[in-house]
Amino acid sequence: MPPTGFVGSSSTPKIDVVIDTGYPFLNLTVDGFLKIGSLKKMCKEGAYWGAVAGAYVGMEYGVERIRGTRDWKNAMIGGALTGALVSAASNNNRDKVVIDAITGGAVATAAEFINYLT
Incomplete structure (x- = not known):
């Protein structure tokens, strides 16, 4: 040894x-x-991303219940709402909230399409 x-x-x-x-x-x-990194930083990041994931799942499920159908549009709307919510909670810049809503919707829609392919 x-x-x-x-x-x-x-x-x-x-x-x-x-x-x-x-x-x-x-x-x-x-x-x-x-x-x-320190445990404190890992816990903080984990809590942040866990909250974002929880908000997204809740938004997507809520949109699915309201629309009464299960398709990629729920992911797009849920992602956009989550992006806007997280951005609004993080800062007060209106333009940034709109950009983050579009980004959230695009990422969620892309993930949904990739999920359908696999």
Whole structure:
């Protein structure tokens, strides 16, 4: 078994840790895992994208119930509404809300079409 080692150095707010397992691939994997980011940032990003996904699913389902049909148009409308909602909650620029609504509708529609192809 190759020798393993642990080297650490610290400066004021940052801690740099190097782990040598003797296997370059495993070294890169462990290093990448340690450098992903802080748990706080991961939780914040996860909560944000979870809220966006929840809003989209709710919007798409609501549109499906209102229209009484299940097709790609529900994804388009749900994506547009979600894009507008997230944009409006993030900033107050009206033009940006419209652009984000169009983007949300386009991305949701493309995802729906790709889902039908597979």
